[in-house]
Amino acid sequence: MRYAVLVTGPAGAGKSTFTASFLTHLNASKRTAHLVNLDPAAAPSSFEYDPVIDIKDLVSLDDVMGELGYGPNGGLVYCFEYLLQNMDWLEEELGAYEDDYLIFDCPGQIELYTHHPFLPTLVQNLQRLGIRTCATYLIESQFMEDRYKFFSGVLSAMSAMVNLEIPWINIMSKMDLVTANADDPSGGGRNGLRRRKDIARYLDPDPLLLATTPAQRANVPNERYHALSQAIVHLIEDHPLVSFLPLDLTNPDSLETVISHIDYTMQYGEDEEPKEPRDLDEGDFQDLE
Numbered sequence: 001m002r003y004a005v006l007v008t009g010p011a012g013a014g015k016s017t018f019t020a021s022f023l024t025h026l027n028a029s030k031r032t033a034h035l036v037n038l039d040p041a042a043a044p045s046s047f048e049y050d051p052v053i054d055i056k057d058l059v060s061l062d063d064v065m066g067e068l069g070y071g072p073n074g075g076l077v078y079c080f081e082y083l084l085q086n087m088d089w090l091e092e093e094l095g096a097y098e099d100d101y102l103i104f105d106c107p108g109q110i111e112l113y114t115h116h117p118f119l120p121t122l123v124q125n126l127q128r129l130g131i132r133t134c135a136t137y138l139i140e141s142q143f144m145e146d147r148y149k150f151f152s153g154v155l156s157a158m159s160a161m162v163n164l165e166i167p168w169i170n171i172m173s174k175m176d177l178v179t180a181n182a183d184d185p186s187g188g189g190r191n192g193l194r195r196r197k198d199i200a201r202y203l204d205p206d207p208l209l210l211a212t213t214p215a216q217r218a219n220v221p222n223e224r225y226h227a228l229s230q231a232i233v234h235l236i237e238d239h240p241l242v243s244f245l246p247l248d249l250t251n252p253d254s255l256e257t258v259i260s261h262i263d264y265t266m267q268y269g270e271d272e273e274p275k276e277p278r279d280l281d282e283g284d285f286q287d288l289e
């Protein structure tokens with residue numbers, strides 16, 4: 001059985017860093033895992049591992065921009081269209097890997113996940129080849145410092161999930177940037193949003209974070225924004241599709257927990273005993289809920 005994990009999420013969320021740590025961990029556990037680079041703009045030096053399959057061998061953004069006169073975003077769209085027209089190339093490249101775990105490092109252009117048909121088409125092709133596929137969606141912990149930014153992250157995760165319809169895991173990356181302050185009784189970071197129980201309200205998004213108090217409302221003169229916030233609150237209350245697993249790469253347990261959830265959602269090695277994912281209650285942030 002072949003497995004594919006798509007590592008997706010907005011620009012700079014830590015996708016490539018997570019991918020490298022994931023590979024290191026699997027290889028250390030004597031599992032064969034390989035990097036697939038799907039980012040036609042990735043600089044070669046940005047990989048800790050050499051990709052075994054690299055979209056840049058098929059089409060590179062530099063060439064598309066230089067020779068066809070596209071800008072970076074139009075160029076990326078061109079590269080993906082080119083990939084979809086040349087699925088036999090990918091199929092052939094993938095043919096070399098049996099019984100392996102392939103980790104697909106994806107580009108950070110958010111529109112790729114929310115409304116282009118590229119990833120759904122790619123996933124259909126992987127499934128047609130009998131590859132068991134799941135996706136991870138990363139947003140970075142700094143999003144928790146601004147609740148509007150955070151909820152736009154939640155909505156983008158939701159939209160990407162609905163677009164792809166495959167097993168899906170949302171990850172709050174770069175937790176090392178908040179855990180250092182989490183035990184500070186004064187609340188640590190700006191807005192006092194970094195205490196553990198506050199963090200838990202973000203990992204399992206509490207729509208009330210968006211609900212405004214009358215005092216806050218007085219500061220937001222435009223009634224339409226208030227109505228919009230309330231609509232989003234109701235959407236998330238009625239469809240609690242999104243919760244995040246915290247990922248702190250400075251803590252090996254955290255990475256292992258995330259990987260155990262990925263394994264479980266793909267039923268990795270189902271011929272063996274199925275493994276329950278490690279319980280988050282053992283983890284850091286749920287205990288104070």
Ligand SMILES: Nc1nc2c(ncn2[C@@H]2O[C@H](COP(=O)(O)OP(=O)(O)OP(=O)(O)O)[C@@H](O)[C@H]2O)c(=O)[nH]1
Nearest residue numbers: 010011012013014015016017018107108174176249
């Ligand atoms: N503190 C901290 N920084 C991180 C972590 N992961 C990534 N970074 C930093 O965040 C920046 C972006 O990381 P990348 O892994 O390149 O992010 P990406 O999602 O692959 O970015 P794009 O491919 O450009 O969309 C880099 O400067 C990393 O060093 C983390 O766990 N903790």
Ligand SMILES: [Mg+2]
Nearest residue numbers: 015016039106
């Ligand atoms: Mg990257």
